Structure formats: structure tokens, C-alpha cells
Amino acid sequence: MEIDRRALLISLASSAAMLALPKGAPAAFEQECFAAARKDDRGVYSAALFSLKDGDMRSVELPARGHDITLKPDGGEWVTFARRPGRFGVAIPVDARPPVWFASKPDRHFFGHGAFSADGRLLYSTENDYDGARGVIGVRDATDGYKQIGEFPAHGMEPHDIQLLVDGRTMVIANGGIRTRPESADELNLPDMQPSLAYVDVATGDLLEEERLPPELHQISIRHLAIASGDTIAFGCQYRGPEQDAPPLVGFHRRGEPLAVVPAPDETQVGLKNYIGSVTADRGGGIVAASAPKGGLITYWDVASRRYLGVSDLNDGCGLAPTHRSASFLLTSGDGWLVTADAEGDMARQSSGYSWDNHAILVR
Amino acid sequence: MIRLLVALFLASPMWSGPCRAETDYGAIAKASLNEAIRPGYAALAETAATLDAKVAALCKDPSADALKDAKGAFAGAVDAWSKVEIFRFGPIVADHRYERLFFWPDPKSLGLRQIEDVLAKTDESVTAPATLAAKSVALQGLPALEYLLYGDGADGLAKGGDAAFRCRFAASVAANIASIAKEVDAGWRDGASFATSFLAPSPTDPAYHAPKEVTLELFKAFASGIELVRDQKLGKPLGTSPPVAKPKLAAFWRSNLAFANMIGNLQGVRLLFAKGGFAQVVAADSPGVEDSILFDLDHAIEVLGGMDKPFAEVAADETLRAKLEALRVSLKSAGQTAGDIIARSAGLSFGFNAMDGD
Numbered sequence: 001m002e003i004d005r006r007a008l009l010i011s012l013a014s015s016a017a018m019l020a021l022p023k024g025a026p027a028a029f030e031q032e033c034f035a036a037a038r039k040d041d042r043g044v045y046s047a048a049l050f051s052l053k054d055g056d057m058r059s060v061e062l063p064a065r066g067h068d069i070t071l072k073p074d075g076g077e078w079v080t081f082a083r084r085p086g087r088f089g090v091a092i093p094v095d096a097r098p099p100v101w102f103a104s105k106p107d108r109h110f111f112g113h114g115a116f117s118a119d120g121r122l123l124y125s126t127e128n129d130y131d132g133a134r135g136v137i138g139v140r141d142a143t144d145g146y147k148q149i150g151e152f153p154a155h156g157m158e159p160h161d162i163q164l165l166v167d168g169r170t171m172v173i174a175n176g177g178i179r180t181r182p183e184s185a186d187e188l189n190l191p192d193m194q195p196s197l198a199y200v201d202v203a204t205g206d207l208l209e210e211e212r213l214p215p216e217l218h219q220i221s222i223r224h225l226a227i228a229s230g231d232t233i234a235f236g237c238q239y240r241g242p243e244q245d246a247p248p249l250v251g252f253h254r255r256g257e258p259l260a261v262v263p264a265p266d267e268t269q270v271g272l273k274n275y276i277g278s279v280t281a282d283r284g285g286g287i288v289a290a291s292a293p294k295g296g297l298i299t300y301w302d303v304a305s306r307r308y309l310g311v312s313d314l315n316d317g318c319g320l321a322p323t324h325r326s327a328s329f330l331l332t333s334g335d336g337w338l339v340t341a342d343a344e345g346d347m348a349r350q351s352s353g354y355s356w357d358n359h360a361i362l363v364r
Numbered sequence: 365m366i367r368l369l370v371a372l373f374l375a376s377p378m379w380s381g382p383c384r385a386e387t388d389y390g391a392i393a394k395a396s397l398n399e400a401i402r403p404g405y406a407a408l409a410e411t412a413a414t415l416d417a418k419v420a421a422l423c424k425d426p427s428a429d430a431l432k433d434a435k436g437a438f439a440g441a442v443d444a445w446s447k448v449e450i451f452r453f454g455p456i457v458a459d460h461r462y463e464r465l466f467f468w469p470d471p472k473s474l475g476l477r478q479i480e481d482v483l484a485k486t487d488e489s490v491t492a493p494a495t496l497a498a499k500s501v502a503l504q505g506l507p508a509l510e511y512l513l514y515g516d517g518a519d520g521l522a523k524g525g526d527a528a529f530r531c532r533f534a535a536s537v538a539a540n541i542a543s544i545a546k547e548v549d550a551g552w553r554d555g556a557s558f559a560t561s562f563l564a565p566s567p568t569d570p571a572y573h574a575p576k577e578v579t580l581e582l583f584k585a586f587a588s589g590i591e592l593v594r595d596q597k598l599g600k601p602l603g604t605s606p607p608v609a610k611p612k613l614a615a616f617w618r619s620n621l622a623f624a625n626m627i628g629n630l631q632g633v634r635l636l637f638a639k640g641g642f643a644q645v646v647a648a649d650s651p652g653v654e655d656s657i658l659f660d661l662d663h664a665i666e667v668l669g670g671m672d673k674p675f676a677e678v679a680a681d682e683t684l685r686a687k688l689e690a691l692r693v694s695l696k697s698a699g700q701t702a703g704d705i706i707a708r709s710a711g712l713s714f715g716f717n718a719m720d721g722d
Binding site for chain 2: 039041042043044067083084112160176178180183184185186187188190191221223238240241242243273275277293294295296315316317318319333334335355356357358
């Protein structure tokens, strides 16, 4: 992987994002606070707000394994959801106020992801209406104890990750397309699964645009996404067809344009093991990282040119978050590593006693 | 020394290509099914049938001896269950059978509260196995029966009289356990649909799309079985020190079968490793390492067998705690060593973050 890492160094150093001034430049010198779910050495699950220098600032024990974290736009609290097919969610203030617990309806379960409305008053979450065999987006009132006030269709099966575009009104939904039920791991519709990227107006629930992969790639489940510069959606997929196919798994899309999936160089593409676990954009939005925990690889991509930049190794590495610096990421692993990988190609590693879960976010 | 030389030769690049046999995924499925899964569930069905008979006999003719027999049969069923507890796939997960048989952990004591409520109200609807099966999972499995046979007021079962309702409830739970165990046993027989998927996966099968996925499932049972004992059975109830220990989080503490349960779990893990084909995978990659993994498992079973006090007393005893913490470390290293070699040789991915669909 040495050559790849050097390639990353050169590519990142020459990328446009490096030349752009980071937003709020002074913050670049302050300690980042991150949040992520994890498991400790005794098997206890928790979600924590932490910094690399000082460790935990707040940790809340969870009844079972958590998944993604989403931050309220004012930065005052963050929410973690149960991993699918769990039913709990918890909003945790960054200060000492008590956490607020909530649950899915009895005939729904969470898929593990969510997003706040632009004004922070509503929380959206991806949920499974398994008896109805359809995905839904749950809507909760963040100003009233996260009481559920409604839901709207995800316009696809198995919505996983969601984000709001910059307009604050358009939600982009990664519909994985795989039909499951909470009581088993069976995937019930692989021969005719239809993953999609759906754009929905959150004010009306209307489907604004739907993008699907070409028929020969219909078993590429679109699961995670990040909003990069210019409202470009970068997405990561998991392939459910024959293992040796190793199709491309990272794609880009902007509304009104065709959807594109981009292969990594052959050796790396095979090394991804048909599985992308997390996707995130850097602080400036010009560089995207996509992790492949089964393959133990983190790949980097240039958003403007939709080009593969390079790769770094991290066994069971999955969680990704931007840092205060451009083209720099926090990488977390199931083996306990917390790594910052930056534009110079450096990887600063520190170990911890936790198995870090699939996702991480930058809180401030 | 000879073993070392062999290991070096096998590990050299010259040999690694032509000599390393391809992992035979189908053979692992078949061996695991015939050597571990089927005998394990057959034993569960048999011991559960005995338990059913013994509890029925206790209710019919209450006596101290009959209660002792029922408790003995309970221990037998727990032992059989412990050996298959590591499998969380197949017929045992259909129709919520796993939770109905073994609702655990139960940190909020939901089961206890529901049972006490039923006892207080003498709710006769629990005494027919068919209606019990449709009730809360916390009322119908091994932990519920454990409370009825060992919890507050259980001594009355030896005398009948006031305890007659409690006994009818216990008999209904035992009959339900026997019926679930029988269904699972039948669900693994030749020709049953899950057994067919397991032995002959296909791209359109909802359970397994390829033989390698079955190997991964079995490997997860091995790895998570070790983790189950290390974390859930020991780590959490022991806590980091005696004052924060939570001995009531231990499985089967009430019947003093907590260590027997862990021993059964590790025996199940050992059987799957030794007879299910994984030991051979390890041996082909790193000869001798399979023996050291078996040694670690045997040692852990021996240490647990030496715990001759109830779990709560062990959790309060610094010397015994130290032994168990050392055991947790050696289990972790055995699991990791085996895991790394099997993942590499069999081409499996099973990390913390490698779950399909997350």
C-alpha cells in the first residue's frame, strides 16, 4: 500500500480543496470534539462525545448497539439511533442536561440513521415498516421530547442514510433496496432489489427526483451518503451479487445530472470486499473518504473531478469524520484505533479500549 | 523442534501456494451440522422432554425428592441448552424461539416482575402450554422456570397445597420448553427447509447465497460464543471491582448454574472448532496453533469448573475474580488468534463493522 499512500499524498496536495481557505479558519487550531457509538471491553455499549487529546467528555450507556450520530444544527445536542433492527434513540445534550430517550413505533424499527431539519425543530429517521414492506421517514418533534408527530414514505425499500441538501428543504435518501424483517437476517428480495437515491421535499413528502443504477448493477445497494461541495452527493454501496464481480461502489450525483459510480484501481477495488461502510466529506467538501471495513481500507476521492485519489490501511476501519483541517479525517476502527489521516499522508494513531462503531461525526 | 521446522516450511512462500488447500466451505457446513448442531439440539430435545416429565411428576405427586428430580432435570436441560446457545441462526431464531426459550439478559428484571404478577393473580391462562406460548417471552422459557423452581416460595413445591398453581405454571413452562426444543430439532433434520439452505445455498436463497456465507455464520458462532462468555457472562456481571459487580446479571445465578452455563457455552465452542472443521483450517495454515487454541478453551473450562461458590460470592472474592479476569484475557487471545487465521485462510470478513447492511 506504500505506493497508494504516496499517490494519496500527491493527489491530495494538488487538489483544489487544499487551496481553498477553510471556513472559520481559527477553529482549525482548536481541539476537535467528535461523537460516536462504541462497545467497551466488557461488552457494554455506549455513545460518547470525545476529543483525541482529553478522551471522553460525556458518555451515555446504551441498552444495545448504537449506529450513526446526527448533530442538531445549533450544535447543542446530538442523537444516536439503535442499529437496525433496534427501536431506541437518544438525544444527548453537549452540556450536562439529561439525555432524552425515544423509541420507534411498535410496528417499525430504526435503520440507524437520521437527520435534523435545518431549524433543528424536527428529527427525521429512517425506519422499516416491515409488515408493509416499505421504508418510511419518521418525523419527531425535537422541541417536545422527540415525540413522533408523523412519517412519510421513503419512496423505496430499506432507507438507510439520509441528509438534507443546503436548501434545507430537499432530503436525499439512500434506499438500500433490500427487504428484511426484524426477526431474521434473511434478505428477501435480492433477485429483484431496486436500490435508489431519492430526493424528497420534506415539506410535502413529494418525490422530486429518483435515481437508479443501470439494471446490470441493481444489486449494488446504495446505503451511505455525504453531502460534498456544491450539493454533490457522494454515496457508498454494498454489493449483493457474486463476490468475484467486485463492481464499483463509490458514486456521485448532483440533482438533474446522471448518476455515476466510479471504480477504484483494480487491486483496490477487489480489496474493498464489495462493502463500503461509511462515507464522509472533509471540512471543505472537496474531498470524500469512503471506508471499507471488510477490506480494511479507507479510500479517498476528489469530488470535483470524481476521481479516485488513494487509499490507506486500517483493519476493521469504518467510522469517518471530518476534522478542522481540509482533506483531513478522523478514522475509527473496531480494533480500538483512533486515527487522523491528513493531506500529508500522515497517519497519527492512538489506541483506545473500545470497539468503535460504523460511524463518527465532528461535533465542533 | 520438529513441529517448528514443519511450521517454517509450510509458512515459506515456496510452499504457501501449492500446499494450501482451498477451504472446503461445504465440508465445514456438513461437519458442523452433523457433529455439533444436530447432536446439540437432539440433546436439548431429549433433556427438555425429561424436564417436562419430571415437573409434571412433581405436580402430580409433590415431595422433596420429586422437587430434587425436577431441579436435576432442569440442570440437565440448561447444560444441553448451553452447548447450543452460541447458535443464533436457523430454526432457533424462527418464531422468536430463541427469546422464548432464553429471555436473557434481563437487566430490568422484566421476567421476575411478570412472573410475580402472574403468581399474585393466579392467572390460570399460563397453565396451558398453548396459551402460554402466545404470552410474553419472559414467562415461558428457562429463566422463568428457574424462578419457579428456585426463587422465593419454590420450597412449597415439595408440599403441593398452596403451591399447586405455581407447579401448574412450572409444568406449563416445562412443556413449552420441550415443545420448542422439539420443533428446533425437527427443523434441522434432513429435508427440512433450513437444513437444505444450510447445506446447499444458492444465489436466490434468502438465508444463504453462497457456501462461504454458511462458513461465516458458523465462524460467527465460534467467535461470538467466546465473546458471550468473556463479556456477557463474566465481564458485565463481574464489573470492574467488587463494589460495582452486578452478580444478578449472571445467567442462571438463582439455580447456581451460572458457571455450568458458561462451561456448556465453551464446550459448544470447542466442539464446533474441533469437529466442525475450523481446527483443520487453522492447522493447514499454522500447524500446532489449533492445539494451543484447544488448550486455552480446555483451561478456561477447567478454571470455571473450579468455581465452587455461587456467582455472587465469587464476584466478591478478589482472588477468584483475578482468576476469572485472567481467563477473560486468555479467551480473548484465543479468539483473536483463531479469528485472524481463519479469516485469512478462509477469506472471511467478520470484524466489528463488517455486518451486512450496516
